[in-house]
Amino acid sequence: MTADRGNRLLLVEDDGKLSDLLSRLFTAEGYEVGVARDGHNGLHQALTSRFDVMVIDRGLPAIEGVDLVRKLRAQGITTPILVLTARGTTEDRVEGLDAGAEDYVVKPFEIDELLARLRALLRRHTDTSTRLNLGERYLDISSRRVVGGAAPIELSGRESQLLQLFASHPTQIFTRDDLRRLVFQDADSPGAVDTYVYYLRRKLGRDVIRTVHGLGYQMGAA
Amino acid sequence: MTADRGNRLLLVEDDGKLSDLLSRLFTAEGYEVGVARDGHNGLHQALTSRFDVMVIDRGLPAIEGVDLVRKLRAQGITTPILVLTARGTTEDRVEGLDAGAEDYVVKPFEIDELLARLRALLRRHTDTSTRLNLGERYLDISSRRVVGGAAPIELSGRESQLLQLFASHPTQIFTRDDLRRLVFQDADSPGAVDTYVYYLRRKLGRDVIRTVHGLGYQMGAA
DNA sequence: CGCGAATCTCAGAGGAACCTCAGAGCGCAC
DNA sequence: GTGCGCTCTGAGGTTCCTCTGAGATTCGCG
Numbered sequence: 001m002t003a004d005r006g007n008r009l010l011l012v013e014d015d016g017k018l019s020d021l022l023s024r025l026f027t028a029e030g031y032e033v034g035v036a037r038d039g040h041n042g043l044h045q046a047l048t049s050r051f052d053v054m055v056i057d058r059g060l061p062a063i064e065g066v067d068l069v070r071k072l073r074a075q076g077i078t079t080p081i082l083v084l085t086a087r088g089t090t091e092d093r094v095e096g097l098d099a100g101a102e103d104y105v106v107k108p109f110e111i112d113e114l115l116a117r118l119r120a121l122l123r124r125h126t127d128t129s130t131r132l133n134l135g136e137r138y139l140d141i142s143s144r145r146v147v148g149g150a151a152p153i154e155l156s157g158r159e160s161q162l163l164q165l166f167a168s169h170p171t172q173i174f175t176r177d178d179l180r181r182l183v184f185q186d187a188d189s190p191g192a193v194d195t196y197v198y199y200l201r202r203k204l205g206r207d208v209i210r211t212v213h214g215l216g217y218q219m220g221a222a
Numbered sequence: 223m224t225a226d227r228g229n230r231l232l233l234v235e236d237d238g239k240l241s242d243l244l245s246r247l248f249t250a251e252g253y254e255v256g257v258a259r260d261g262h263n264g265l266h267q268a269l270t271s272r273f274d275v276m277v278i279d280r281g282l283p284a285i286e287g288v289d290l291v292r293k294l295r296a297q298g299i300t301t302p303i304l305v306l307t308a309r310g311t312t313e314d315r316v317e318g319l320d321a322g323a324e325d326y327v328v329k330p331f332e333i334d335e336l337l338a339r340l341r342a343l344l345r346r347h348t349d350t351s352t353r354l355n356l357g358e359r360y361l362d363i364s365s366r367r368v369v370g371g372a373a374p375i376e377l378s379g380r381e382s383q384l385l386q387l388f389a390s391h392p393t394q395i396f397t398r399d400d401l402r403r404l405v406f407q408d409a410d411s412p413g414a415v416d417t418y419v420y421y422l423r424r425k426l427g428r429d430v431i432r433t434v435h436g437l438g439y440q441m442g443a444a
Numbered sequence: 445c446g447c448g449a450a451t452c453t454c455a456g457a458g459g460a461a462c463c464t465c466a467g468a469g470c471g472c473a474c
Numbered sequence: 475g476t477g478c479g480c481t482c483t484g485a486g487g488t489t490c491c492t493c494t495g496a497g498a499t500t501c502g503c504g
Contacts, residue, residue, distance in 0.1 A: 093404050094387055106403055143395055143440060156491055157436050184493085192493050198453065213450070213501060378480055406482090414482050420463065435461065435490065 007052040007122060010034045012042035012068065013084070014060050022055070029115060039063025046072055051079055053122055058085045058096065066099045073100040080121045084109070132167040134208070135221065139163055146204060153203055158183065162196050166209060166219040175216035229274040229344060230254045234264035234290065235306070236282050244277070251337060261290045268294055273301050275344055278323075280307040291323050302343045306331070354389040356430070357443060361385055368426060375425050380405070384418050388431060388441040397438040 009031040013019040019035060026033045034049065036042035039060045046054065054072075058065035069081055082103045083096035096104045102125075103117050132139040137148030144160040146153040155163065161183050165174070174182075179193045197209050197217055210220040231253040235241040241257060248255045256273065258264035261282045268276065276294075280287035291303055302324040309328075325339050354361040359370030366382040368375040377385065383405050387396070396404075401415045419431055419439055429442040 094383075094390075097387075097404075098390055104404070143393075144434060144437070158492065189493060191495070194451070195454090195493070197451095202453090211451070380481065411482060413484070416463070417465090417482070420465085424464090433462070 006030070006032050008032045008034065008050065009118075010036065010042065010045055010049075010051040010054040012036045012039065012054065012056045012060065012065070014038055014057065018057075025111065025115075026055075039065070039068045042068055043071055046077060046079070047075060053118060053125075054079055054081045055118070056081055056083055056101075058083060066095050066101075069096065069099040069101050080125045082114075082117060082121060132164060134163075134167055134204075137204075139167055155203070156199075158196055159199055159203070163200055163204075163208075166217070170219040173212050173216050173218045178216065230256065231340075232256045232258065232264065232267055232273040232276040232301075234258045234261065234276065234278045234282065234287070236260055236279065240279075247333065247337075248277075261286065264290055265293055268301070275340060276301055276303045277340070278303055278305050280305060280309075288317055288323075304336075304339060304343060354386060356385075356389055356426075359426075361389055377425070378421075380418055381421055381425070385422055385426075385430075388439070392441040395434055395438050395440045400438065 007030070009026050011019065011023055011026065011033060013022060013035070014037055016037075019037065023033045023035050034045055034051065036045050040063060042054075042056065042060075043063065045051075056065045056068055060068065063071070065083060065085075069083065072079075072081070080102040081100070082105060083101040084105055084107055085093055085096055086107050093104065093106060103121055105114050105117060130140060130142040132141060134146065134148070137146050139146050139155075139160070140152075141160065141164060144155045144157065146155065146163075162179065165179070165182060176190060176193045180190065183196075184192050200208055207220045210218045212218055229252070231248050233241065233245055233248065233255055235244060235257070236259055238259075241259065245255045245257050256267055258267050264276075264278065264282075267273075278287045278290055282290065287305060287307075291305065294301075294303070304325045304327060305323040306327055306329060324343055327336055327339060354363060356368065356370070359368050361368050361377075361382070363382065363386060366377045366379070368377065368385075384401065387401070387405060398412060398415045402412065405418075406414050422430055432440045432442045434440055
């Protein structure tokens with residue numbers, strides 16, 4: 001997950017100076033960068049080569065940026081796309097999202113923000129999905145809800161973190177100490193673990209988490 | 223464009239057996255079906271809720287089918303209407319169409335033909351570009367009004383922009399920062415986001431937008 | 445069965461996040 | 475100019491989350 005060595009990035013940007021700057025920046029960050037100067041070329045590269053993420057400028061010759069996104073999505077390409085958009089009207093800024101882009105950055109932008117968003121994009125797209133199986137129900141990580149019953153059940157941040165851990169390692173037995181270190185910030189808050197197990201049980205039913213007396217807790221009834 | 227989720231269909235049919243059969247058929251076809259057994263009820267539902275298409279029988283108690291169409295059109299409702307009729311004379315047909323119905327099917331009819339005509343009706347009428355689904359209601363972007371409740375609710379420009387963004391991405395969670403960058407011009411107006419969420423909730427009900435504590439906001443009841 | 449240890453349950457403190465709303469500033473229409 | 479509606483600010487009140495701690499309950503072993 002940490003190893004972002006050699007993620008392949010396609011940059012579609014017509015402005016020479018900006019293109020140059022960005023491609024060097026991305027390279028310095030460890031990306032393998034492919035550059036296209038217009039929409040046609042971008043489309044061609046995207047269709048003939050594999051990329052992990054794309055950065056596309058809105059104002060492009062030949063094919064406009066948002067159209068390019070649309071065409072790519074129409075071709076079934078699901079690679080995450082970040083759109084660079086000039087500071088315009090609200091519609092301008094939102095249109096990229098509607099076309100199927102995952103994220104957008106408004107120019108002029110902070111370099112650090114752009115890089116952070118790229119990392120977030122890759123991370124988000126890497127971990128398989130936002131859903132974790134809970135038997136009958138599932139946990140929607142991004143919206144922190146458990147869905148599948150009559151009404152969705154909302155979880156707090158901690159509750160969600162804890163449940164995530166259990167759900168992604170259904171057979172593992174976690175000691176209180178494991179959980180304290182993995183989920184809870186504070187070095188010494190031994191009681192908090194028990195409390196949150198209790199909260200989850202209260203919200204989701206006693207069976208979600210099993211107590212292994214003397215050892216710790218485990219995902220229940222998997 | 224994005225949301226392929228169930229077109230809402232209102233069926234007004236007094237004959238119990240036929241009503242039952244049709245509503246099940248439409249549901250199986252993927253429509254969200256509302257049923258009324260007489261003209262009064264049909265009128266009431268059409269005025270208080272939003273539908274994408276209506277199927278109305280001519281021979282109705284209380285208010286006759288064609289009269290119902292006329293009343294609906296008089297109320298400014300432009301939802302496409304398909305009329306079912308037992309009689310098939312030219313005059314009948316003309317009367318229904320004059321009243322404002324879009325299409326006409328004579329009983330006994332072929333199921334497939336009925337469905338095909340419904341699809342055609344929806345396709346033709348899909349000026350979805352100006353409409354965004356809000357569950358029971360919809361946002362008319364061009365007039366900046368939310369329609370479908372008792373009385374249409376007028377929104378200001380900002381309110382409309384914000385709601386548009388939520389409505390076109392019902393599952394996405396937007397951070398305050400996302401919203402600030404996308405909807406609000408000013409780089410730093412962190413409080414404005416909260417204020418406009420508050421305005422929308424005050425006008426449209428608390429549930430239109432969900433708070434995800436510590437993360438941001440999301441379209442409510444998705 | 446009886447006892448200590450482990451676990452469960454829950455009220456509440458403290459702080460962060462959020463909601464509510466009055467009002468100032470601005471632009472536009474008359 | 476005057477009035478009105480829209481946008482955004484900022485302050486105060488409220489709600490929610492997190493974690494603590496203490497009493498009640500259950501567990502496992504002799």
